[in-house]
Amino acid sequence: MTEIIVVTSGKGGVGKTTTSASLACGLARRGHRVAVIDFDIGLRNLDLVMGCERRVVYDFVNVLQGECTLKQALIKDKRIETLFVLAASQTRDKDALSQEGVRRLLDEMSADGFEYIICDSPAGIEKGAHLAMYFADRAIVVVNPEVSSVRDSDRILGLLASKTHRAEQDDSTAIKEHLLLTRYSPRRVATGEMMSVADVKEILGIDVIGVVPESPDVLAASNAGTPIILNADSDVARAYEDAVSRLLGDTLPMRFVDQPKKGILARLFGT
C-alpha cells in the first residue's frame, strides 16, 4: 500500500522543501521505501537540499515524456538505502505536467513498491501546486506563525477540500490534513510577539503534526546538502523525528514549544 503525502503551504519560503527532505529521510531511516518528488517545475531545489544535485541526469518531465524510464530518473540516496529522489525539470515549460501523466507516474511508483511518496509542492496555487496535491492521501501544510503564511494556508486547505481527486470522488474519504509549524520561537511567543501553536491551530482548525523551532541549523544543513533531520545534535532534527513518529501513528507530547525556564535574575536583567 502506497501513501501519497503532499507537503504544501501556498506561501513561499516557509520550509516546504526542508520539510519534504526531512520527512522523507525520517521515514526511509525507519526502513520504509520512500520517494520524494520535486513538483517545482522550472525551479528545481529539492536536489540541493538533499545533496544530490550533481547526480541528476533525468528528471520528472523526462519520465512523463517517455524519454527515460522511472528507474533511470530516480536518484538513490547515498546515505539511506530505501530513499529515492525525483528531481524537477529545470528548463521545460509548466505545460509538460499533466494530470494524466502524474497519475501514470504515481501508479508506476506504487506498483514498484514505494510505501511513501512525498510530493514537494511549489509555492502558489498554480498548476504545479495543484498537481502536487491532486492525488494526495495526506497533506502536510507547512505554516509559519505569521499572518500571510496563515492566511495562505487557509486558502490551500480550501483547495485540498475541493480541487483534489479525493474531494471529487463521492465514495472516497477526505485527505488527512495536518499543520506543521516551522520557524517557531517560544521566546517570542512568550513575549507576545509571535502567535502561538494554539493560536494558529484555532484559526485554521486542523491538528498539528509538528512544531519546528527557529534555528540556524536549518541554513547550515541546506548549505551542506544534508537534510536537517540527519543532524542528531539539533532540536530541529528532534522535532522532525517527532513529526515522523506522529505520521506513523504515534502520540507524542509536543516538544520545543515552551520557553526554557529562567531564574528570577535572568528574567529581570536577562537578554
Place this chain on the structure above:
Amino acid sequence: MGLLALFRRTSSTASVAKERLRIIVAQERTTRGGPDYLPLLRRELLEVIRKYVNVDPDAIQIHLENEDGHEVLELSVALPEKAKS
C-alpha cells in the same frame, strides 16, 4: 528584554495578528467552495453600491447555501447609519 518587558506584555502584536486573521479567514471561507466568480461578483456589486452609498468594503456578505437540493445565493449589505447620498 528585561525589567521593562514585564510592563510591556499588555500590547501584544500576536493577539492583533490573531484577531485580524480570525476575521479575514472567516470572510474568505464564506466564498470557499463556491463558484470562482463569487469574489468578483462581490467586488463589482460593491463598486455599484458605492456609486450611491459610501459603504465599507466589509459591508457586503455573500453566502451560497445548499438547501434541499437547490442553491441559494444570499446577499446582505449593511448600510452606514448616515448614508451620504
